[in-house]
Amino acid sequence: MTQLTHLTMADALKGLAEKQFTAVELTEAHVRAVEKARPLNAFITETPDKALEMAKASDARRAKGEAGPMDGLPIAVKDLFCTKDVLTTAASHILDGFQPGYESTVTSNLWRDGAVMLGKVNLDEFAMGSANITSYYGDVINPWSPGEPGNWPRKLVPGGSSGGSAAAVAARVALGATGTDTGGSIRQPAAFTGIVGIKPTYGRCSRWGVVAFASSLDQAGPMTRTVRDSAIMLRSMCGFDPKDSTSVDMPVPDFEKAITGDIRGLRVGIPKEYRVDGMPAEIEEMWRKGIEWLKAAGATPVDISLPHTKYALAAYYIVAPAECSSNLARYDGVRYGLRVEGNSLNEMYENTRGAGFGKEVRRRILIGTYVLSAGYYDAYYLQAQKVRTRIKWDFDQAFEQCDVILTPTAPSGAFAIGEKMDDPIQMYLNDVFTVPVNLAGLPGMSIPAGLGADGLPLGLQLIGKPFDEETLFRVGGVIEDAAQFTATPPFVA
């Protein structure tokens, strides 16, 4: 029998159903993997006792014939989701000791369907970052880093902000993990670690109980090792939630059913604006390969134009910080989390927020405060919103000519910790292909497509029409089959 931690979710469900192993056995194997993977620093909080308790309950349900769609599957939860009575940090010092008295809707849905929680995984502080190097709880190491674990000559970043989720899934520590994606935080780390990640349409997953970064862009999604697993997990995560006014009341399709392998006649848009200057040849090459795969499966590539793409990153780095500056105002030391006393209210605020927020978060709060200030609002925030509208139009028009869009997920593969760190703009450029999707609220998926010259995974991105995740799963399945991505990282738990 294959190692339990190497199973896909689909196979694990089969094994559980056929009584090849129990949820407790599956969970125990993963709990051991969590321990073994500690050098990756993927977890902020491990919850082995809770995991085993949930696994026992799962076995009991299965014995009674009441198993849910994800029953017994051990997963990791990005530490941005509030989990009842379990430390929830957003990887920030400011939430020091915070244990919510409530459970996020997305994780509630997962537990309802039987999933088992292994723990809370690391991320960039408040999900702000593209390399998982801004966490108060330390950097996450990409399991693809070459060399001996714990003695890596060159530590690679797992991408971000869902870096802990990506590292845990890639290193076979969890069968899947929740991620959140505000500008690429699911798709880019998925690409950097050779796994699948989907950011569904804005409104698919409830944001209730997810620590907010930029409310109009934040969206939760699954990170798994296969397209099918993402379909299984997304189905459990999403659904209408009256507690989130931006949640959309639409039926949840059985995404797995969409993975038919048949994409004949499908029109695949190839946006010319995504051929950016200085993009490595291997990315270009992989993109070309992707087009060939889809053509071979009977789809038709269509050249499309998304003319406002070049303004997307600038608009994003106005809208997201603006919302974050307001969303993070609640971390003031008054009611929960960190408080550093002062001689006046203002001094307490300054001491608390100065000590509680890291450099990147402070930078974005400052940018956001600036762009919303009287006299600058029109020039920055309002202008950025106009750009956002244009970007939506671009996609609307493109989708008249095509059914799905194919692009690279990121302009490079994983880089080393320490690289691109001096210049925040260089870091922001990582999100150039993913950000427009968030601005337009569309679904986007990253699928591992192959290894680059340095042996590191590269991902292809599919962008779909609003609420047409099914096409992403269908096309993603075809790419997955064609790419035959079977490589495993040097570090596997």
Add this chain to the structure above:
Amino acid sequence: MTYIQGETGDWEVVIGLEVHAQIVSNAKLFSGSATAFGTAPNSQVSFVDAAFPGMLPVINAFCVEQAVRTGLGLKAQINNYSVFDRKNYFYADLPQGYQISQYLQPIVGKGELVLDLPDGSTRTVGITRLHMEQDAGKSLHDQHPSKTYIDLNRSGVALMEIVSEPDLRSAEEAGAYVRKLRSILRYLGTCDGNMEEGSMRCDCNVSVRKPGQPFGTRCEIKNVNSIRFVMAAIEYEARRQVEVLEEGGTIVQETRLWDTTKLVTRSMRSKEEAHDYRYFPDPDLLPLELDPEWVEEIKRTLPELPDEKKARFMTDFKLSAYDANVLVNEKAKADYFETVAKGRDPKLAANWVTGDLFGALNKAGLEIEQSPVKAGDLGGLIDLIADNTISGRIAKDVFAIMFETPGKTPADIVAEKGLKQVTDTGAIEGAIDQILAANADKVEEYRSGKDKLFGFFVGQAMKATQGKANPALVNEILQKKLNG
């Protein structure tokens, strides 16, 4: 026009008011928490109200309905598309670090309000807008020597901010405005108007100018919590500004506080220190879109409001503007009056209600709802006058007894005390004959031209019948016997 007399001539006061009215609703604007007044601190606080991580606002549809109802009551434009914005500032009792409000696109646009002035005249004042917003919590600075305590019970409670045009020209008009607005809100049932409980608070924008000149620089007096204080604060502030200007100074645009013990306004912060609220649309909430049919439905179920009621009372009951005003300013008073007036002489009913009843209630410190005399019984009393069972004079005594002994009907009292009017001509004649016989000298004087003595005979006759004789009959018989 009321002007302030300054050293350099007349000054006109220009006032605009922003009234914050708490919406009558069991739950808060964006959470299900209760809104009852006077409960233990922090006993009505949800995770949303305390701004815990990941908590999201969900609009309370009933609060929206109340705001629309209020807009309709102010004859205002209802905006079927409105937007919630965040007003960002830090304060310990503002858990989110922002207040959800409406900035550029409020739910209600331009409307109007008719002032009823003491001389019976009216004046129409423009309403600029009405928007919905959340209240903040309360800071308690007096519970600990160095710490401030926070009570979040009010955090998230739904408010309407109702903004007037700068159309008011005196403290009295400002008082009349707040009184009228409160009356309309109470009629609509959208705000209880209890200023002492903080259900209604007022920011007063005040400036002065020489008549005919452009608007002067204004100061805003924040959070005034009674009509008396609104008037006093405006009066003080206007005179302060006149004084500054006449001494050659300039008015600095600033926010001021009303000191309720020293009865002065004090500078709170200048324009330079003013907050930059960094308003932007709240991304947690979708724009609010109203179905015009739903708005129509609310309009159809609107109650009769004070202005319409007043007009009806003046037309149907031929009441004076003054009486009508007094009766309609509270719905309970108007309802009471209508019950009394139904099928009776309206003028008589109005006199009894506004005169005897309101006087007695006022003296006893009672509200109309607490009146010991029920409307039906007061009507019964008037019926007894109308059918000559008792005289108006006796009725006053009966009313006093009714007020003291709630539950007793006027008929019972009249029967018990034997107050029934004597209309038996023979009995009255007999009494008068005795009086004339006993006062022959006075009869002589009267007949020789001392007309004034007629009153004396009337008095004697009433006295002889313990006031129960029908005064008209007494008059008639005396006339006949003395002059006949």
